[in-house]
Amino acid sequence: MKKIAYVTDVRFLDDEIAKRGGLEMTIDNVGFAISKIALTMLGGSYGKRVLIDVGPGSNGADARATALQLERRGVKVVLKELKDRSSSDVDGVDLYVDGVLGVGVNRDYLPRLLPDDLPVLAIDVPSGLDADRGIVHGGCQRADVTATIGALKPGLMQNQGPEFSGEIELVLSDIYKNTLATSLIEDSDVLEYLPASSLADHKWCHSVFTLAGSESMMGAAELSTLASYRIASGIVHLYYPLATPVKQGVDLALSPEIVRVGLESLWAEPVIDAAKRFRAIVIGPGLGRSLQISNLVRRLLAHSNVPAVVDADGIFALGEPARLERLARGRSAPIVITPHEGEFNSFFEPIGLAVQAKEDRIDVARRAALASASIVLLKGSPTVVATPSGVVYVVTSGSSRLAVAGTGDVLSGVIGGLFARGVEPALAAALGAHIHGRASSYLGGYSIRASELIDACSSWLSTLDKRWHAGPESI
Numbered sequence: 099m100k101k102i103a104y105v106t107d108v109r110f111l112d113d114e115i116a117k118r119g120g121l122e123m124t125i126d127n128v129g130f131a132i133s134k135i136a137l138t139m140l141g142g143s144y145g146k147r148v149l150i151d152v153g154p155g156s157n158g159a160d161a162r163a164t165a166l167q168l169e170r171r172g173v174k175v176v177l178k179e180l181k182d183r184s185s186s187d188v189d190g191v192d193l194y195v196d197g198v199l200g201v202g203v204n205r206d207y208l209p210r211l212l213p214d215d216l217p218v219l220a221i222d223v224p225s226g227l228d229a230d231r232g233i234v235h236g237g238c239q240r241a242d243v244t245a246t247i248g249a250l251k252p253g254l255m256q257n258q259g260p261e262f263s264g265e266i267e268l269v270l271s272d273i274y275k276n277t278l279a280t281s282l283i284e285d286s287d288v289l290e291y292l293p294a295s296s297l298a299d300h301k302w303c304h305s306v307f308t309l310a311g312s313e314s315m316m317g318a319a320e321l322s323t324l325a326s327y328r329i330a331s332g333i334v335h336l337y338y339p340l341a342t343p344v345k346q347g348v349d350l351a352l353s354p355e356i357v358r359v360g361l362e363s364l365w366a367e368p369v370i371d372a373a374k375r376f377r378a379i380v381i382g383p384g385l386g387r388s389l390q391i392s393n394l395v396r397r398l399l400a401h402s403n404v405p406a407v408v409d410a411d412g413i414f415a416l417g418e419p420a421r422l423e424r425l426a427r428g429r430s431a432p433i434v435i436t437p438h439e440g441e442f443n444s445f446f447e448p449i450g451l452a453v454q455a456k457e458d459r460i461d462v463a464r465r466a467a468l469a470s471a472s473i474v475l476l477k478g479s480p481t482v483v484a485t486p487s488g489v490v491y492v493v494t495s496g497s498s499r500l501a502v503a504g505t506g507d508v509l510s511g512v513i514g515g516l517f518a519r520g521v522e523p524a525l526a527a528a529l530g531a532h533i534h535g536r537a538s539s540y541l542g543g544y545s546i547r548a549s550e551l552i553d554a555c556s557s558w559l560s561t562l563d564k565r566w567h568a569g570p571e572s573i
Contacts, residue, residue, distance in 0.1 A: 161197020288532065304518040516529060
C-alpha cells in the first residue's frame with residue numbers, strides 16, 4: 099500500500115522534521131530523487147536544458163535542490179521566480195519543472211503557457227491543484243509526471259486531480275513511517291493479504307449465504323452468487339423470495355453450482371437458522387423493496403455474526419444510518435455497505451452527508467463510516483473504503499468501463515467471497531474493489547458486460563502468482 103497524506107499531515111511532518119534538525123537533509127534527498135525522474139524524462143543529461151519555476155515556500159526549496167542536483171550532472175538549468183518569468187524562458191528548453199506552489203495553493207493560479215510538446219514535471223502537486231480535494235484554483239499547470247513527496251495526496255486521485263497530474267511517481271515514501279490512516283491499494287496487497295488454500299479445507303470452510311433476487315431481478319442474484327463462487331468460495335447458497343408458491347418450479351437459469359432456495363414466506367427465523375452455517379453473508383442485489391423484505395434484512399443482520407456485505411436493495415432495507423449503527427454495534431462482525439453515489443446520498447443526506455461535485459469524497463466516506471459504525475465502500479472515481487476507526491483505503495484500479503448494469507452485483511459477490519476466504523472485512527472490501535477494477539481492464543475491448551467480469555476476476559488473480567495456476571505439485 100502507498101500512504102496518502104492530507105495537507106495537515108504534510109505540515110505536521112515538516113514541523114517534526116524541522117524540530118529534529120533534519121529539514122536540510124530531507125530537502126537534499128528530495129532534490130536528488132526528483133532529479134533522477136527528470137533525467138529519465140530527459141533521456142540523459144548531455145546538452146539538455148531545463149526550466150524550473152520556483153515558489154517562495156518548501157516547494158520552491160525542493161525545486162532549488164532539484165536544480166542543484168541536475169547542474170551537478172551537467173544539465174543547463176534556468177531558475178525563475180514568478181515575478182521574473184517571461185514567455186521567452188521556454189525557448190530551447192527540453193523539460194519544464196513546476197516547483198511553484200505544491201500543497202500550498204491558497205489563491206487562484208495562472209500557469210505558464212508552454213509548447214504542447216514540452217514535457218512537464220510537477221513537484222509534489224501541480225501548481226493550482228488543491229492537494230486535498232483535487233479541484234483547480236483559477237488555473238493549473240498540467241503535468242506529464244508528478245513527483246509527489248513522502249506520500250500520495252488525495253487531490254491527485256479525485257475530482258480534477260487525475261486530469262492534471264499525469265503519471266504519479268512517489269519519492270521518499272519512508273518519511274511518514276506508519277502514521278497515516280489512509281492508503282492506496284496496489285496489486286501487491288492482493289498477494290499479501292489473500293490467503294492460500296489449506297489441504298484441510300472443505301467447501302464449508304469458505305461458504306457464502308446470499309439473500310438476493312426477486313421475480314424480475316434474478317440476474318442480479320446470479321451475478322452476485324457466481325462472483326462469490328468464482329472468487330474461491332467453496333459453496334454458495336442463494337435464498338430468494340418467491341412472488342407466489344407456483345413460481346417454485348420456474349427455471350431460474352442459474353448455474354448448477356449455486357444452491358438455491360425459494361422463500362414462500364419472508365418469515366425471518368428459518369432464514370436466520372440457515373445462515374448460521376456460513377462464513378459470510380451477502381444481502382441485497384435485486385432483492386426488491388417491501389416492508390416484509392426490510393424486516394427480513396434487519397433481523398438477519400441482527401441475529402447473525404459473520405461479516406455481511408449489504409448492497410442495493412439491502413441498503414434501502416436498512417432505512418437510515420441510525421438503524422444501521424444500532425445493528426452494527428450489536429454484532430461481533432462488521433457490516434459493509436456498498437453504495438454508489440446516488441444510494442449514498444439517499445441514505446446519508448438526512449444526517450447531512452452527501453457526495454457533491456468538487457468535494458472530498460474520501461472525507462465524506464470516512465464520516466459516513468463513523469456515523470453508521472459500519473464499513474462504507476463508496477463506489478466511484480476513486481472508490482473509497484472507510485472504517486469507523488478512521489482507517490481508509492482508496493482504490494483507483496476501476497474505470498468508466500464499470501459503469502454498466504450489474505457490475506455492482508458482481509462486486510458484492512467478490513467481497514462476500516473474500517470474506518469467506520478469511521480476509522479481514524475492510525481489506526476484503528478494498529481488495530475486492532481493486533480486483534474488480536483490474537478485471538475490467540484485463541478484459542480489454544471496447545466495452546464489457548457485467549457477466550464477463552466474473553471469470554475475469556479469477557483470470558486476473560491467476561496472473562499474479564504461480565500458486566493459483568493449475569498443475570501438479572512437484573515431488
